[in-house]
Amino acid sequence: MLKKLAFALVAVALSLSAAPARAALLIYNGISNAYILTLVEGIELAGAFTLAEETTVTQVEGFVFPIHSTGTFTIKLTESRGLTPGDTLFSGEAEATTRTPAFRGLSGLNWVLGPGTYWVTFSVKPGQTFSGGMPGPSNSLEHEAFKSNFTGQNWVNSDGRLGIGVRIYDNLPDPIAVPEPATWALVLSGFGAAGVALRRRRAAVASAR
Incomplete structure (x- = not known):
């Protein structure tokens, strides 16, 4: 006894x-209704961000508007080639289940990134059903880029012209109670x-x- x-x-x-882990907002650049970028099959939209230290990304979201149809789309984190995205590091399939504009994406991730610059990209691959757009952000990310059939599926930098709304979370320990x-x-x-x-x-x- x-x-x-x-x-x-x-x-x-x-x-x-x-000290349990908690989600902390790592990247957020707001949203705006100034314009809506088309996000359908054949188009990929991207934005760059920089990390000062090693980080475990747990959630990645983009502000999407399924104008024509709800459904799935792809989110990737890639290396950087300066003003455009590089090779893919992580990717996953997200889904918009309603026609309401909202942040939608991937959660429960364990994507470890070291210090440096990375890109987050949004696209609709063959077989995926999302059709709509991404309203522009309140503030631009460090760099922006897009590619489509009109660019020969080559990345084109669009700094200050074509931005996307992004939220990225990481895990931080709570202060010891x-x-x-x-x-x-x-x-x-x-x-x-x-x-x-x-x-x-x-x-x-x-x-x-």
Whole structure:
């Protein structure tokens, strides 16, 4: 019984110092209704961002408007070739399930990126069904680019002209919670009670001998 009580008190003490992860907004450039960029099969839209340190990306979203049809589309994170995207590092299929303009994308990710510049891209691949656009952002990302059949599927830089709204999250540890004095008093009194009980038990055993 005493061992169980001791283990329980240790578990409580450890739980007080635990630091669970939380989602933190890493990149966000707002949204605007100034224009809407077409996002249909054959078109890919992209924006660049820079990280100062190693980061684990947990969620990537773009502000999309399924004007013609809801459905799936592709989100990628790529290396940078300066003013245009480079090779793909990570990718996934996202889905817009309603015709309402909203941030939609990928969550539950574990995409680890080192310090440097990267691109996030949005496209509709063959077999995917999204058809609509991406309203422009309030603020431009570091660089912007697009490619389509009209560009021969080659990336074209569009800084200051064609931007997209993006949200990217990473995981940060919560600050270690400092327990209230009453909480610590409860834990310490529990340890004290366990110690007193243990001494009494040892005394009873000794007298019995």
